[in-house]
Amino acid sequence: xxxxxxxxKSFGTQHVLQGVDMEIQTGEAAIIVGRSGGxxxxxxKHITGxxxxxxxxxxxxxxxxxxxxxxxxxxxxxxxAVMFQGAALFDSMSVGExxxxxxxxxxxxxxxxxxxxxAETLELVDLNGMQHxxxxxxxxxxxxxxxxxxxxxxxxxxxxxxxxxxxxxxxxSDSIDxxxxxxxxxxxxxxxxxxxxxxxxxxxxxxxxMLVNGKIYLTATPDELFASQDPVVYKFVNGISDSExxxx
Amino acid sequence: xxxxLKQVWGLLLEVVYxxxxxxxxxxxxxxxxxxxxVRSQSVVMVTGAFTGLVLTAQTYFQFHKFGMDTLTLAVNSxxxxxxxxxxxxxxxxxxRVGAAMAAELGTMxxxxxxxxxxxxxxxxxxxxxxxxxxxxxxxxxxxxxxxxAVGIFGGYTLxxxxxxxxxxxxxxxxxxxxxxxxxxxxxxxGFFFGGLISFTGCYKGLFCKNGAQGxxxxxxxxxxxxxxxxxxxxxxxxxxxxxxx
Ligand SMILES: Nc1ncnc2c1ncn2[C@@H]1O[C@H](COP(=O)(O)OP(=O)(O)OP(=O)(O)O)[C@@H](O)[C@H]1O
Ligand SMILES: [Mg+2]
Numbered sequence: 001x002x003x004x005x006x007x008x009k010s011f012g013t014q015h016v017l018q019g020v021d022m023e024i025q026t027g028e029a030a031i032i033v034g035r036s037g038g039x040x041x042x043x044x045k046h047i048t049g050x051x052x053x054x055x056x057x058x059x060x061x062x063x064x065x066x067x068x069x070x071x072x073x074x075x076x077x078x079x080x081a082v083m084f085q086g087a088a089l090f091d092s093m094s095v096g097e098x099x100x101x102x103x104x105x106x107x108x109x110x111x112x113x114x115x116x117x118x119a120e121t122l123e124l125v126d127l128n129g130m131q132h133x134x135x136x137x138x139x140x141x142x143x144x145x146x147x148x149x150x151x152x153x154x155x156x157x158x159x160x161x162x163x164x165x166x167x168x169x170x171x172x173s174d175s176i177d178x179x180x181x182x183x184x185x186x187x188x189x190x191x192x193x194x195x196x197x198x199x200x201x202x203x204x205x206x207x208x209x210m211l212v213n214g215k216i217y218l219t220a221t222p223d224e225l226f227a228s229q230d231p232v233v234y235k236f237v238n239g240i241s242d243s244e245x246x247x248x
Numbered sequence: 249x250x251x252x253l254k255q256v257w258g259l260l261l262e263v264v265y266x267x268x269x270x271x272x273x274x275x276x277x278x279x280x281x282x283x284x285x286v287r288s289q290s291v292v293m294v295t296g297a298f299t300g301l302v303l304t305a306q307t308y309f310q311f312h313k314f315g316m317d318t319l320t321l322a323v324n325s326x327x328x329x330x331x332x333x334x335x336x337x338x339x340x341x342x343x344r345v346g347a348a349m350a351a352e353l354g355t356m357x358x359x360x361x362x363x364x365x366x367x368x369x370x371x372x373x374x375x376x377x378x379x380x381x382x383x384x385x386x387x388x389x390x391x392x393x394x395x396x397a398v399g400i401f402g403g404y405t406l407x408x409x410x411x412x413x414x415x416x417x418x419x420x421x422x423x424x425x426x427x428x429x430x431x432x433x434x435x436x437x438g439f440f441f442g443g444l445i446s447f448t449g450c451y452k453g454l455f456c457k458n459g460a461q462g463x464x465x466x467x468x469x470x471x472x473x474x475x476x477x478x479x480x481x482x483x484x485x486x487x488x489x490x491x492x493x
Binding site: 045048050070071073074077078080081082084086088089090091092101102105106150151 | 271352355356359360361363364365366367368369370371375
């Protein structure tokens with residue numbers, strides 16, 4: 001279970017998170033939506049312990065991780081995986097080395113076993129035989145899928161996806177959505193997806209958290225989200241900008 | 249400034265902790281020794297050679313006036329061993345290796361690769377910093393020796409074949425006046441300089457900010473800080489080592 005309580009974070013004078021409270025149950029597929037620049041990625045980095053909050057706590061399976069030492073955090077993160085918004089592939093390694101990185105560092109498998117597992121995982125994200133390419137030679141969408149493969153290769157029990165389908169064509173987006181859904185179902189993985197893509201919300205989501213002005217504005221099921229008549233939610237879901245927004 | 253000192257201290261403790269308890273691999277260190285040590289050899293040897301040559305020439309021009317020709321090579325050898333070899337080799341390595349480390353780690357930092365490492369069960373200090381610091385600290389004394397050897401050889405060749413100094417007396421003087429202590433001084437200095445360069449490069453890279461510009465700044469800072477650091481540390485080490493060796 002992931003529990004966030006009273007989370008505050010400022011960068012300089014910018015108060016990005018202003019008291020976020022949320023609870024994600026084990027095995028649940030949660031979606032976090034919100035405006036661009038609203039602090040979703042920052043929230044994710046708090047939940048994964050990559051940033052420490054100014055105030056508030058993050059509990060992973062009951063352990064408060066908000067002020068743990070990095071080496072303690074590493075132990076907790078063994079069960080987690082993060083797919084980064086910008087893929088964050090290691091550019092000094094080939095695709096295969098990137099994907100197999102976790103297993104290689106762990107040192108429990110032989111090189112042959114790792115290669116086999118890498119090939120399988122790349123197949124899952126529709127990148128068969130790309131092991132020997134370099135990240136710099138891939139398109140943006142391919143990088144994201146490599147990032148996804150790298151994240152899920154060690155069967156983590158919590159997976160975070162930061163905009164998994166941004167920049168992908170509709171067909172691949174759909175297959176990624178279904179893949180995320182499938183991983184969640186088969187392995188009972190707690191899934192947290194940040195997205196702007198309403199189709200991802202529909203395909204993957206069981207519960208949606210909407211982040212507005214640094215707080216969770218709405219917690220709802222996808223159906224409730226799409227049916228909501230709340231002006232803020234309605235405008236977000238249907239992509240309607242305020243006229244003042246345009247002017248400012 | 250205070251925050252900077254705290255970060256430096258924190259990183260230093262982390263490196264020490266990593267040496268004792270971290271999950272680092274010998275293969276990572278070996279790979280870095282190749283990158284840092286083996287591939288810096290040409291630069292360091294050219295530096296050593298020309299330093300030895302010019303020092304020999306200049307010393308000869310002065311000493312010749314007083315008929316002390318056969319002491320020329322002794323001066324070259326002592327100076328190369330204890331001062332010029334380590335300092336100039338370290339300056340070259342700071343420019344080549346320190347800058348590259350800061351740029352590499354800085355780029356990794358701003359493109360979230362360091363964060364990615366942290367989510368892949370890998371401590372950045374174990375995987376990035378420790379192998380680099382260890383490799384540079386191991387490789388630098390060897391590079392110093394190479395620079396010194398090439399410098400002395402260059403000086404000898406120029407002195408004997410170019411300037412016509414008597415080889416037998418020169419050699420005897422050189423061997424007599426160059427003590428193990430001089431070479432030890434150079435090697436110990438190389439050890440410290442290696443640590444200084446790699447630690448500065450890693451620190452600047454890991455705490456780099458503001459995208460490409462930040463990476464540029466980290467690189468420049470690394471070269472400036474480690475170069476000045478090398479010169480200051482060299483002075484201190486000369487005083488200390490002359491007492492204890
Ligand atoms: N390390 C940082 N230093 C300073 N400001 C930061 C930092 N990280 C994020 N911010 C600021 O926090 C705000 C929220 O950023 P965040 O990346 O979380 O947005 P987001 O909701 O993920 O947006 P998007 O949907 O575009 O990815 C932004 O205004 C950003 O400028
Ligand atoms: Mg984001």
